[in-house]
Amino acid sequence: xxxxxxxxxxxxxxxxxxxxxxxxxxxxxxxxxxxxxxxxxxxxxxxxxxxxxxxxxxxxxxxxxxxxxxxxxxxxxxxxxxxxxxxx
Amino acid sequence: xxxxxxxxxxxxxxxxxxxxxxxxxxxxxxxxxxxxxxxxxxxxxxxxxxxxxxxxxxxxxxxxxxxxxxxxxxxxxxxxxxxxxxxxxxxxxxxxxxxxxxxxxxxxxxxxxxxxxxxxxxxxxxxxxxxxxxxxxxxxxxxxxxxxxxxxxxxxxxxxxxxxxxxxxxxxxxxxxxxxxxxxxxxxxxxxxxxxxxxxxxxxxxxxxxxxxxxxxxxxxxxxxxxxxxxxxxxxxxxxxxxxxxxxxxxxxxxxxxxxxxxxxxxxxxxxxxxxxxxxxxxxxxxxxxxxxxxxxxxxxxxxxxxxxxxxxxxxxxxxxxxxxxxxxxxxxxxxxxxxxxxxxxxxxxxxxxxxxxxxxxxxxxxxxxxxxxxxxxxxxxxxxxxxxxxxxxxxxxxxxxxxxxxxxxxxxxxxxxxxxxxxxxxxxxxxxxxxxxxxxxxxxxxxxxxxxxxxxxxxxxxx
Numbered sequence: 001x002x003x004x005x006x007x008x009x010x011x012x013x014x015x016x017x018x019x020x021x022x023x024x025x026x027x028x029x030x031x032x033x034x035x036x037x038x039x040x041x042x043x044x045x046x047x048x049x050x051x052x053x054x055x056x057x058x059x060x061x062x063x064x065x066x067x068x069x070x071x072x073x074x075x076x077x078x079x080x081x082x083x084x085x086x087x088x
Numbered sequence: 089x090x091x092x093x094x095x096x097x098x099x100x101x102x103x104x105x106x107x108x109x110x111x112x113x114x115x116x117x118x119x120x121x122x123x124x125x126x127x128x129x130x131x132x133x134x135x136x137x138x139x140x141x142x143x144x145x146x147x148x149x150x151x152x153x154x155x156x157x158x159x160x161x162x163x164x165x166x167x168x169x170x171x172x173x174x175x176x177x178x179x180x181x182x183x184x185x186x187x188x189x190x191x192x193x194x195x196x197x198x199x200x201x202x203x204x205x206x207x208x209x210x211x212x213x214x215x216x217x218x219x220x221x222x223x224x225x226x227x228x229x230x231x232x233x234x235x236x237x238x239x240x241x242x243x244x245x246x247x248x249x250x251x252x253x254x255x256x257x258x259x260x261x262x263x264x265x266x267x268x269x270x271x272x273x274x275x276x277x278x279x280x281x282x283x284x285x286x287x288x289x290x291x292x293x294x295x296x297x298x299x300x301x302x303x304x305x306x307x308x309x310x311x312x313x314x315x316x317x318x319x320x321x322x323x324x325x326x327x328x329x330x331x332x333x334x335x336x337x338x339x340x341x342x343x344x345x346x347x348x349x350x351x352x353x354x355x356x357x358x359x360x361x362x363x364x365x366x367x368x369x370x371x372x373x374x375x376x377x378x379x380x381x382x383x384x385x386x387x388x389x390x391x392x393x394x395x396x397x398x399x400x401x402x403x404x405x406x407x408x409x410x411x412x413x414x415x416x417x418x419x420x421x422x423x424x425x426x427x428x429x430x431x432x433x434x435x436x437x438x439x440x441x442x443x444x445x446x447x448x449x450x451x452x453x454x455x456x457x458x459x460x461x462x463x464x465x466x467x468x469x470x471x472x473x474x475x476x477x478x479x480x481x482x483x484x485x486x487x488x489x490x491x492x493x494x495x496x497x498x499x500x501x502x503x504x505x506x507x508x509x510x511x512x513x514x515x516x517x518x519x520x521x522x523x524x525x526x527x528x529x530x531x532x533x534x535x536x537x538x539x540x541x542x543x544x545x546x547x548x549x550x551x552x
Binding site for chain 1 (some may be wrong): 397398399401402405413416417421428433435436441444445448451
């Protein structure tokens with residue numbers, strides 16, 4: 001069975017064809033497949049459509065956050081992991 | 089019977105001897121037996137053990153008298169199937185957890201039991217409180233009692249459905265991005281997400297630690313207040329639990345809204361394409377009611393919801409991936425399709441992405457706090473339209489909801505019903521308060537419940 005990390009060449013060409021035919025972004029597909037591969041997570045190709053749709057949205061949201069952090073000068077905040085004992 | 093009487097009325101009836109706990113539990117089980125093959129609110133029903141516990145509660149009342157009975161003595165409740173219940177599997181509605189067995193009760197379940205409640209069973213959820221609605225899981229998806237072709241919302245789908253179907257007046261839900269308030273709004277019940285840390289999450293399967301909240305769904309604001317009174321308090325077993333004094337949530341419920349400053353952030357939702365005309369009309373009606381009740385209505389502006397949602401999703405992706413990484417590597421095909429598609433996103437979130445989301449969250453929380461310098465509570469939308477049909481529901485991200493912001497900031501927020509749409513589906517508004525000011529949030533919600541006349545609203549009959 002083609003997967004996101006096994007038979008990589010086959011999977012990538014098949015998935016790229018699917019993404020391309022759907023007007024999707026091949027770079028996004030590569031990014032997600034690389035990330036899954038690095039984490040040793042195997043997802044069958046036929047189950048990649050929905051993750052790719054979600055990933056497209058997530059990428060926009062990551063960009064929005066990183067841009068907001070820069071524009072609001074928040075990158076100097078170092079004590080953000082303090083949500084314990086009700087600390088807000 | 090168990091849903092016709094309020095929790096306080098059931099408690100009074102049990103104390104006076106007018107009703108036995110066994111009658112309440114038996115009535116609940118009969119209702120479930122009649123209706124749940126269509127609603128699918130329960131994943132596990134503990135009928136016999138609930139009856140045994142009810143009989144024991146009746147014997148205790150008979151032997152000890154009615155003095156000093158705890159608040160929920162002999163009253164049936166139910167819990168979302170991500171809460172541990174000793175001796176039962178916490179399935180999280182997932183194939184991955186069918187073999188699980190809980191060794192002890194979750195902290196909040198223990199509080200319910202200590203208060204005398206009888207737990208009827210475990211309620212349906214979206215898989216791991218994340219995906220859904222899904223049809224590739226070991227249990228069916230819960231349906232909306234107001235219309236079986238419509239979703240009940242989620243992820244606490246069974247909790248909302250169980251109350252709307254009249255099985256119980258009080259159920260436990262959990263909320264990471266809106267999973268208590270959304271099913272409450274779409275099922276016409278009350279759903280309270282308290283302040284982050286107010287209710288223990290010990291023994292509750294995590295989705296995203298810094299966004300997860302536990303809370304009650306209930307038939308009325310008074311029922312929810314009684315539930316919160318039992319559930320609130322510090323639990324050192326939950327690293328996020330707050331050691332903050334617990335207010336009296338019931339004594340001020342009927343004080344009203346005279347002189348309160350109610351912030352109205354119309355710009356937060358009015359212009360959105362998903363906002364329905366009938367919801368906007370109903371929302372304006374609520375502002376008029378509150379104004380007539382002599383609340384001071386104030387225009388306010390909330391932090392950008394797009395940023396709130398982005399922060400929530402990136403944090404959720406990173407934290408939920410950490411929870412599920414091992415199973416994603418070993419058993420990816422045992423997840424439902426929607427859940428898998430969302431969980432794998434975390435593989436692509438970098439440490440910088442996660443830390444920047446936490447940085448921006450701190451900024452958003454500070455900006456939200458500034459809003460409360462101008463008002464005592466905020467009145468806003470929970471959902472921008474009524475429940476979608478299963479055929480058009482899609483996934484959670486496409487739903488017309490406005491709940492994520494307060495999971496991100498941690499402020500307490502409640503969904504309270506305000507009426508039915510032209511299609512006969514419930515509509516609701518959201519009341520948000522300052523940190524740990526649940527008493528005021530409940531008080532304003534109670535006023536809205538009275539002003540809207542919802543407390544007299546008949547619920548679906550669901551004839552056999």
